[in-house]
Amino acid sequence: MTKRGRLTALAVALLALAALVAASAQAQSQSSVLFFAPGIPGGKVLSETNIPATVEGQLTVTYHGDPGTGCAAYGLCAYSGTVVVRPESGSFAVVTSRRRGRVRQLVLLEFGPANSGYTTAAVVQRSNPTGAGGTCEDAQDASFSTSPVQLLHGGSATITLLARTGTLLSTRCAGPLDGDLHSASPVATVALRRLEHGGISIDLTGARPFAAHGFAGTIASSIVLKLGKPQPPSANVTPPQVKTARIRTVTERLSVARVGGSFRAVVTGSSEPVVCQVLDTCGITGTLNLTAAPRVLSADVIATGRASHPYGDFLTALGVRPGPRPRGISVAVTVLWAAPASEALAQAGASCTDTAPDAGFLVALGGRRAGGKLAGAASSIGPWRTRCPGPSLGSGVPLFSASASAGALRHARFSITLRPRAPFGDDGYLVSPSGGLSLELRRGRISQSVQVQPTG
């Protein structure tokens, strides 16, 4: 997969995740999510249809370290195990969007939250020729794992269970990534028109061998998706007792001029005896590092307030126009980026080294501290897991505090400083971030929209 293709897949997955989840949260309108990442079929969402699905069956991946695909280079030869996935529910979203006058369609498969508590269970053995091995058992909920559906010429859609940036197989134990098994994944092709009408079954059953990135094994699937009736987003009608107001949103696109600094986190296994024995983390130590400059997917500074404020006040709030900061207009800065994160772990004299190619950060700043600083956090997003055992760092784990100086927005370029947060637990691991990053952002194009929103 090309770098651009991988970037596109990640961006689609992240942003589509946001769109889908927004829809499911019923806090979403057809037109309020905008796709802004470069290279993806983004733009203004014109329509969205959701087709709920129940998921029957389960996916079982059995694997072992494979010298033929380089397990020695990663340090994965000692591991063998089984991952079982049972998503229970899901939904397809068919999104039609317009960007620069061109209308495009995007279809996504998202798996829903598990009523049973979790979707993915792993049991992984670690052999140790010189001593006692161990068994890692872990369970994770892969809800909201999203698979972009490939649209083919002729109106067909190809549904692949294991997406390149998916997280269905992700646990804290060692094992293959979804992307490793993409080419061997259960797959089905259906006519898009049939998909949109719902009421059909999509057969993703089958068994295939795989060998990639240090692991070889088999994928066995008994999964069948049973689609329900399509559910176009209902008109968002606010109850009469809820007050509404016209809200203006002025967005200025940002580009990244420079990224400096480094990120490093020390990882250690839990000292709790039961946890470290069941998760096989007793005595484990290691590091997580960003190995390359981040690829920025989107960056914006956004001013929001009642539309009765003059447009000029929003420009003042953004720092584009001089003047005192207007009251009643909030300002926020968001930067979404991805960067390869390498992991190196050592346990019982053996080591494991691997890279998560698309680890993501969301930097979000808003409000103002004393002295007028913008403050916020940089949180993990996207797949941070590698094939080695390690912390899951699911989406939304803050890794840095973020700040920008009081007068930052008055300049054509401004910087965001990221400082590491205090050590935190990851349910079996202790993660201690260090280092620091700075982002220099360059101001860009401004656009605005006005929407009626509830204010109660």
Place this chain on the structure above:
Amino acid sequence: LRNAVARRLRAAHGTGVVVALVALALAAPAAADESLAPSGSLTYTWHGDPARGCAAANLCGVQGALTVEAQGTTTGGTSNRITQVGIEFSAGTVRVLGAPGAAPGACVDVPSGTFGGSLVIRHGPHGSLFGQVEPPLSSGRCVGPTEQDLGGIRFPVVKTGTERRSFDLRSTQAFAAGPFSGSVVSTLVLTATANGGLGGLSGGGSGSFFGPPPVVVGVPSRRKVLLERVVLRDRLRSLSGALDVAFSGGSGGFCVTLGSCGASGTLALTLPGFDRTLTITATRVVRRRVSARQALADLRHGRLSFETGVPPPASLTTQVTETFQAPDGATCVDTAVAREAALFFGDAPGARGSSITLSDPDGAGVVRSHCPGPGDSDAFGNFAGNPFGGIARATVAPAALTSGDTAVRLVKPGSTTGLGYVATRSGAIELELSLVRVLHAGTIQVTR
């Protein structure tokens, strides 16, 4: 029910975190009184205690642990001198060694699901503060404490500062749970940060939902309508019977991590001493006013729709008796009480008349005891927690609501393949329904 609402709000928070990634600009401003940064964790550990009778239940070798981490930022507020602060937790993983029959002895579960839980700080007596986890944590399907055991733990809170308050919840507390003794170590600290932070943006929080608010595409006009309405007060009490579940652990797949492969057992769920009145409202829109007699006749003929409701108090007491037999023949027997189930009253789906549904809105695990075993969704299906599925349901003919004593049977026959368990249901809880009085019958005018 309060917890069920909280869970739904938390779900919205969880999604809101993601929504915020691309839609911060559309976010409603946080209604935060003060911003707080939580850190630390709660670590529960337990073990079979001979002094508490673990030998009789074959549970003396059990050691378990559950850790939940504070995450994100949160907000606190004071209203009517009541401080409310919510700390969002990660979804904690239960890990248990030495469970009966589990080979090599481990059970792993994530009982709180995707969205974890939260800790709420409230005022106690004499100006003290305490924190409680809501909904309570538990050992899930693994052997260990139930929600009822852990829900009663109160974490002492030390408040510092006046204008910018911080809260220190660090403590170690012992607890007892059936045949287990255990402790919970709290390293939780809530540190005040400056106002105007990003609230729940970076992962959880109790202040506000950060997703884009819905865009108003139409405000419905208000108009006056006539409603034919009957309001009844009925009495509902349990007579006898139990919902019986026979379960087995299957082979391969999730039974390995749950330690249930080859296991089998039974559950018997009852409603001991249930007796309460409920107010039942049935309506329909009409063009002309109707008499009380006509309204009651229309009710009996199934022409009115029942409003879905929960007879107060919202939660009721259930009792489960479990027998769990491990593949090696070791048996665990236990009885546990839960106070989280609720009865929903509403229209009967797909039929005339009304329905009474017993459900577990919290997903608390009303079928969980201190032995390992299936959870509610494994025993009763994925809709065990909602009024459209539930643990069991009775259909009531409309005429029965206005008559004397009527027998009602809560049933849910069938089988469910859950996570690590296959369950087959039988039996019924017998209830008696009787009319206390008609509170209203006739026509009212409402604005819609």
